[in-house]
C-alpha cells in the first residue's frame with residue numbers, strides 16, 4: 001500500500017437520500033415484491049440482507065433503472081436519480097486486455113471521453129487509495145481476487161457518483177481479504193449514499209448505518225436495525241455479536257417463511 005495516498009476522494013456533489021415508493025416488480029410471472037417502500041439515508045450506508053431468491057438484486061436493479069417495474073424512485077434534493085448512480089457487483093468485470101489504470105477509467109472511455117492528464121491523475125490517486133499505485137500498468141490477470149476487487153472499487157469511485165449500489169461486492173473473497181476490503185470501502189465511500197446487498201450479517205453490521213431484511217412472497221422489508229458507532233465497526237465490537245444473533249434469527253425465520 002502507498003504510505004500517503006492523499007486526502008480521501010470525497011464526493012464532488014452532495015449525496016441525497018433516496019426513496020423507493022410503491023415499488024413493484026414481476027419476474028417470470030411471479031410478483032417479487034409490491035407496494036414496497038425503501039428509504040436510504042443520504043451519505044449513509046444501507047445494507048440489505050435476505051434469503052436467496054427474495055429479490056434483493058432485483059430491488060437494486062429496479063432502483064438502478066436496470067429493471068422495469070412499478071414505483072417511483074425519488075431523491076430528497078428533488079433532482080432525478082438517473083445519471084447519479086455507480087454500480088459495483090460481485091464480479092469485477094475487469095477487461096483482461098486493458099491495464100489496471102485503463103480499467104479504472106473505463107467508464108469515461110465508454111462514454112467517449114478522452115482520458116486526459118487530469119483523469120489519469122485522478123485514476124492514479126484512486127489506485128493509490130486502494131493500495132495499487134504500483135500495479136497501474138499491470139493486466140488484471142496478474143492480480144489476486146482481492147486486488148481485482150480493489151481495482152473495481154477504484155473504478156466505482158472514479159465515476160464520482162453520489163449514489164453507489166453494491167451487489168454482494170466482497171462475497172467472493174476470503175474472510176480476511178473481505179474484512180480489509182470492508183474497511184477500505186467504508187472509508188472511501190464515506191459521504192456517499194450507499195445501498196449494499198450482502199449475505200453476510202456481520203458485513204452488514206460492520207458497515208451499515210441501517211440494516212434491512214427483505215423476505216417473504218411477495219417480499220417485504222423488515223424494520224431497520226441501526227448498529228451503534230461509526231462504520232466500519234471492528235468485528236469484535238461488543239454490540240455486534242448480539243445484533244448478529246438477532247439478525248441470524250430473523251433470517252432463519254425468513255428462510256422458513258420463503259420456503260413455506
Ligand SMILES: Nc1ncnc2c1ncn2[C@@H]1O[C@H](COP(=O)(O)OP(=O)(O)OP(=O)(O)O)[C@@H](O)[C@H]1O
Nearest residue numbers: 027028029032050051052053054055056057058059
Ligand atoms: N430475469 C429474470 N426472469 C425471471 N425471473 C427472474 C429474473 N431475475 C430474477 N428472477 C427471479 O426473481 C427472484 C428474485 O431474484 P433475485 O436475484 O433478485 O434474488 P436475490 O434475493 O438477489 O437472490 P440471491 O441472494 O440468491 O442473489 C428469484 O426467484 C429469481 O429466480
